[in-house]
Amino acid sequence: MLVLMLLVVVAGPVVNAEAQSSDSMLERLTRIAKRADPRLNRFLNTQRAKLIESSANSLPPGGEKFKRHHDAADELVKAGQIQDGINGLERLLGQLLRMKAAPLIVESAVRQSLAIAYLRLGEQQNCVANHGADSCIFPIAGSGVHAFPGGSRKAIEHLTWLVERQPDRLRYRWLLNLAAMTLGEYPAAVPESARLAPELFESKTDIGRFVDISAAAGVNSMGLAGGANLDDFNGDGWLDLFVTSWGLSDQSRLFLNRGDGTFDERTTEWGLDGVVGGLNTSHADFDNDGDLDILVLRGAWLKSAGHHPNSLLRNDGDRFTDVTVESGLLTEHPGQVGEWGDYDGDGDLDLFLGNESSRQETHPCQLFENLGQGKFRDVAPAAGVAHVAYVKGASWGDYDNDGDLDLYLSAMWSPNVLYENLGRNPETGQCRFRNVTKAAGVAEPTTSFATWFWDYDNDGWEDLLVCSYGSFTESMLDVVASDYLGLPHGDECFRLYRNRGDGTFDEVSEAAGLRHAAMAMGANFGDIDNDGYLDAYFGTGQPHLGTLIPNRMFRNVDGKRFEDVTTSGGFGHLQKGHGVAFGDVDHDGDQDVFIVMGGAYEGDGYMNVLFENPGHGNHWTSLELQGTQANRAALGSRIAIEVETDSGVRKIHRTVNTGGSFGCSTLRQEVGLARATKIVSVTVEWCGSGTQVFRGVELNRAYRLVEGAAGPVAVERPAPSQKPTSRPTSRPTSRPTSQPK
Numbered sequence: 001m002l003v004l005m006l007l008v009v010v011a012g013p014v015v016n017a018e019a020q021s022s023d024s025m026l027e028r029l030t031r032i033a034k035r036a037d038p039r040l041n042r043f044l045n046t047q048r049a050k051l052i053e054s055s056a057n058s059l060p061p062g063g064e065k066f067k068r069h070h071d072a073a074d075e076l077v078k079a080g081q082i083q084d085g086i087n088g089l090e091r092l093l094g095q096l097l098r099m100k101a102a103p104l105i106v107e108s109a110v111r112q113s114l115a116i117a118y119l120r121l122g123e124q125q126n127c128v129a130n131h132g133a134d135s136c137i138f139p140i141a142g143s144g145v146h147a148f149p150g151g152s153r154k155a156i157e158h159l160t161w162l163v164e165r166q167p168d169r170l171r172y173r174w175l176l177n178l179a180a181m182t183l184g185e186y187p188a189a190v191p192e193s194a195r196l197a198p199e200l201f202e203s204k205t206d207i208g209r210f211v212d213i214s215a216a217a218g219v220n221s222m223g224l225a226g227g228a229n230l231d232d233f234n235g236d237g238w239l240d241l242f243v244t245s246w247g248l249s250d251q252s253r254l255f256l257n258r259g260d261g262t263f264d265e266r267t268t269e270w271g272l273d274g275v276v277g278g279l280n281t282s283h284a285d286f287d288n289d290g291d292l293d294i295l296v297l298r299g300a301w302l303k304s305a306g307h308h309p310n311s312l313l314r315n316d317g318d319r320f321t322d323v324t325v326e327s328g329l330l331t332e333h334p335g336q337v338g339e340w341g342d343y344d345g346d347g348d349l350d351l352f353l354g355n356e357s358s359r360q361e362t363h364p365c366q367l368f369e370n371l372g373q374g375k376f377r378d379v380a381p382a383a384g385v386a387h388v389a390y391v392k393g394a395s396w397g398d399y400d401n402d403g404d405l406d407l408y409l410s411a412m413w414s415p416n417v418l419y420e421n422l423g424r425n426p427e428t429g430q431c432r433f434r435n436v437t438k439a440a441g442v443a444e445p446t447t448s449f450a451t452w453f454w455d456y457d458n459d460g461w462e463d464l465l466v467c468s469y470g471s472f473t474e475s476m477l478d479v480v481a482s483d484y485l486g487l488p489h490g491d492e493c494f495r496l497y498r499n500r501g502d503g504t505f506d507e508v509s510e511a512a513g514l515r516h517a518a519m520a521m522g523a524n525f526g527d528i529d530n531d532g533y534l535d536a537y538f539g540t541g542q543p544h545l546g547t548l549i550p551n552r553m554f555r556n557v558d559g560k561r562f563e564d565v566t567t568s569g570g571f572g573h574l575q576k577g578h579g580v581a582f583g584d585v586d587h588d589g590d591q592d593v594f595i596v597m598g599g600a601y602e603g604d605g606y607m608n609v610l611f612e613n614p615g616h617g618n619h620w621t622s623l624e625l626q627g628t629q630a631n632r633a634a635l636g637s638r639i640a641i642e643v644e645t646d647s648g649v650r651k652i653h654r655t656v657n658t659g660g661s662f663g664c665s666t667l668r669q670e671v672g673l674a675r676a677t678k679i680v681s682v683t684v685e686w687c688g689s690g691t692q693v694f695r696g697v698e699l700n701r702a703y704r705l706v707e708g709a710a711g712p713v714a715v716e717r718p719a720p721s722q723k724p725t726s727r728p729t730s731r732p733t734s735r736p737t738s739q740p741k
Contacts, residue, residue, distance in 0.1 A: 025311055025322045026274035032308055033248035033276070040305040043543075045602045049075035066092065070110060077117045078545065080603020082124060089114045108162060115158040115175065116546040120603075122151025122182060127575075128222075131607065133212050138550040138572035139201050140181035152182045163194050170481035171546070178548060178574075200484050203568035207529060207555060210569050210593065210611035217585070218263040219243075219255050220607040224598040225521075226250075227281035227336075228579030228608075229664045231292050233315060237717065239583045239666055242294055243596055243608060244278035251276055252296065254320075261586030271319040275311060280579065282664055284340035286349050287374055288632040291315040292667075295351070299334030301600070303358050306334030310353070314374070328376045333363040337661060341396035342631050343383075343405045343421060344431045345688030348372060349631050354391030354409060364388050365409070384433045389414045392469070393661040396636060397453025397462045399440075400503055405636055405687070407433065410448030410466050410661075418442050442466075442505050445492030450523040450662045455653040456534050457559035460640065461499035462655065467520035467538065468492040476519055476542055480549045483517040491517035513561045518552050524660035526582025526591045528569070530618035530672025532652045533559050537593060539577020539663075543600040551577040551595065573597065575606040579663035584670050585610070587717045589620045589700060591670055596663070619673040622702035623682065624715065625656055629689040630707055633667055636687035643676035650676070656687075673699065682712070 038047035049072050056068035073088030093110050096102040125148045127135040132143030146152055159176040166172060177196045180186040187195050214220035223245030233240045238257035244250070252275045255263035267273065278296035286293050294313040299306030312329050313320040324330050329351070337354030344350065348370040355363035364386040368376035380386035385407060393410035400406065400420065407419040418440050419433035437443050445468040453462040470476045470491045482489040494514045497505035509515040522539035529535070533556035540551050550572030554562040566572045571593075579596040586592065590613040597606040621641065625634035639654040654671055658664035673679070682694040686707050694705055694712045703712040 025309065025324055028309060029248075029274065029276050036248055037305060041302055043302075043600050043602065045075045045079035046081070049073075049079060049081075066095070066106075070113065074113055077113070077120060078601035078603055080124075080605070082117055082121045082603070086114065086117045086121065089117060104165065108166065111158040111161055112172075112546070115155045115162065118151045118155035118158070119175065119179060119548070120151075120545055122146055122148070122155065122179075125151060126182070128606065131215070131220075134570075136574045136606075137212075137570055138178075138181075138574050139186070139198065139567065140178070140574075141184075144182070145184040146182045149183050152179045155179045156183075160191075163191075167193065169478065170485070170487075171475070171477040174477060174481040175546065175548065196481075196484070201567050201572075203563070203565045205555065205563055205565055205568065207553075207565040207569040208614040208616065210528075210571060210613060212570075212609050213612045214608055214610040217261060217610050218265070219594070219610055221253050221255075221265075222598075222605050222607050223247075223250060223596065224602075224605050225279055225576060225578045225600050226596045226598070227278060227297070227663060228581045228594055228596045229281050229283045229294060229658075230581035230583040230585070230594055231283055231658075231664070231666045231668070233292055234318070235291060237715065238587070239585050239668075241581075241594065242281065242283070243579070244281055244296060245596075245598065245605075246277055246279040246298075246300075246600070247602065249276050252278060257585065269319070271321065272313075275313065275320075275322070277308065278311075280336040280338070280662055282338045282340060282658065284349050284635055284658075284667075285631070285633040286312070286340065286351070286370065287314065288348055290632060291317055292633070294320065295338045295340075297336045297338050297353075299332070300336035300356060302334055303356070304360055306356070307332040308334070310335075310338065323374060327374055329368060331366065333366070335363070335391065337391050337394045339394045339396055339407075339661065341405045341407075341636050342688050343367075343396065343407070344369065344424065345404060346370075347627070347629055347631055347688060349633075349635060351376065352385070352394055352396070352407065354387075354394045356390045356392075357388045358390055362388055365391060379430065382428075382430050382432075384435075385419055387417060389417075392449045393451040393467070395452045395464075395661055396657070397464075397655065398636075398638070399453065399462050399464070399499060401461065401501075403685075403688075404431075408442070408451060408453065408464060410451040412447055412449075412469065415443040415446060416448055416451075416466060436503070440504055441507070442495075442497050444495055444507075447492060449520055450660045452523075452525065452660045453655070453657075454525055454534050455655070456496070456556060457498065458533065458651060458653050459499075459501075459559075460651070460653055461501050463499045464495075464497040464505060465514075465525075465536065466495040466497070467523055468494060468517070469521070470517060470519050470542075476544075477547050477549065479517045480519060480540075489517060493517050494520070511561070513563060514554060516552075516564075519547070519549065521576070522578035522580045522596065522660070522662040524580035524582060524663045524665055526593070526659070526665060527670070527672040528553070528582075528591060528593070528613060529555065529616040530590055530620050531556075531616075531674045532650070532672045533557070536562070537571065537580050537582075537595070539580055539595055541576035541599065543604075545599070545601065545604060547576075548574045550574055569611075571611065573609060575599075576604065580660060581663050581665045582659065582670075583666040583668070584613075584622065586612070588613075588615065589622075590615050590672075619676050619699045621671050621673060621679065621682075621697060621699065622715075622717070623669040623671065623697075624667075624702070624704045625669070625684065626704060626706045627686055627689065628707040630686035631688070634684075634687060634707070635667065638685040638687075639669060639671075640683040641671060641673070642680040642683070643673055644678040644680060645674070645676050649680065
């Protein structure tokens, strides 16, 4: 195995923005891609395959030579050169079979690689090349059944061999059942001793089928892991999409809504050519000019190979301009976490960057104070939030209801942190934060990823959800299978913290039905059935190609518990799930769900998905807030909607934000009202400003709420003339080569 480690401890690179202001971001990104080193970046699979194969050829016959040829073949499969990888693995298996007593552990390793390679071949030949609405939707059925069965047939041969010799390995049983599904032969063709019962995956509630309409809507771009922003970027009242793919040369894409829930790509016209890479993105109106800007985050997971700049893209109304250097945000710390919030209540948005420190390098977190006029400065040390950890998620939220934003961080391999905002120091004028994690009781899990504040039970206090990521080994497939089977496992699982209202939280995931192992990466929340309670969707997976587990949707039942509606809703996509965004793209009053699909390895690309909401007959309101003293987009503002129902008065609480910390929903608040008969009032606590009550808001209409205005302004939102499904299905847009040749 090719293993190289760079053991350098640094405080993180310092970039002289003034001296390099003439060096354009596009040139910088091109240079990074060209200089990328496969010995440090394990995701440069084509180059790594060549290096490993070359090193193997120079060795004498023996175990090490065999192992390196095995590693090289695995790298080819990861690179998308699947048949070449399979050919190499088959040659190795042939060598083993010619031996009188091949070591079981070695033959098992080769057969596992072959099983996974053949499964991936089947995915490429069927789910990608012959895509249908049910492709890769677990449990696989309908058009998801493979028309070209060769890949799965070969995978079953090797998986059967593995199950017979290692029946306690749940990963092999899981993949065997999955392969049978792809052939339409599950469960009957799976030996009873290895069969996973269909009822394990059934939803207790029928939420209605959410069909993937990405091809019909024109947003089924092909890519790797990446971020998503769903919001109105051109100011026409319709939600648009910005998506990234993390390959060093992968082009970001902008899709503008045509005004009927279908989209046209406008990447070039909006000046985005050459804006490449980015595992995550976030959006906000940082300059208070009325349009939404975008931050692209780079370098995550790559440690010493991840000294990549983020990009701040200013929205100029009809194009984006990179203003990273002149804004003072040019740094080269690895990370994927960028959260906007007006922590000091001065009416403009500040930016927290959660950087990734490791044993090799130290990269403290940064808090960039917005100075106005498009300028920022890092005040993290003075504010007390220059946290050092492998940060994977962050969320602003007013957990103590004192009117200012507090900050929660999730991290890998270290306790999570809750920082209480203490307000401005009267002597220095600087806001300070203090670590209150222990008192609040929110340090776990210690292998965390996406996180967010939300008021899941509508009691007016911000609760907290933290996703566990498990480990980085292939054994996580065993853990997820164990979770479905109700067997014990070692994963920390989701943590749902209910706010007690006294500065402390109850951990209620078990009681609420969320104590599950799902390996959540991208995740976000919204209201899929317009009942007024927030539901959660988790994009799952890990880089390993064999981690084929469904993304999962959990419906919130009356703010008391969550039920898994993955299967009934058709949400169980098996491809790696990353940026998740909720929003009403077709103006029919309910939230649709977009998710960026694709893994980390060069050949693990997939089409992005747009799930259309079938509707549930409940009432709704759509509220677009506009601050005047508060920040223009009203990010961080709190909303309380009082409605009349047949059973009495009810309050529904929301906070203006983009949702989870991996994927960005619209800032427009699309709120389900269930069977309400009347909206009594909408109360807004403007972030950093005062409180205002709006009356005259009607059911099933959209409004703009302007701070200080006399009342709500109705916004006409005509229904689309045709549904996205009426658009002819197109083939997925090809992903550019993710790395330079």
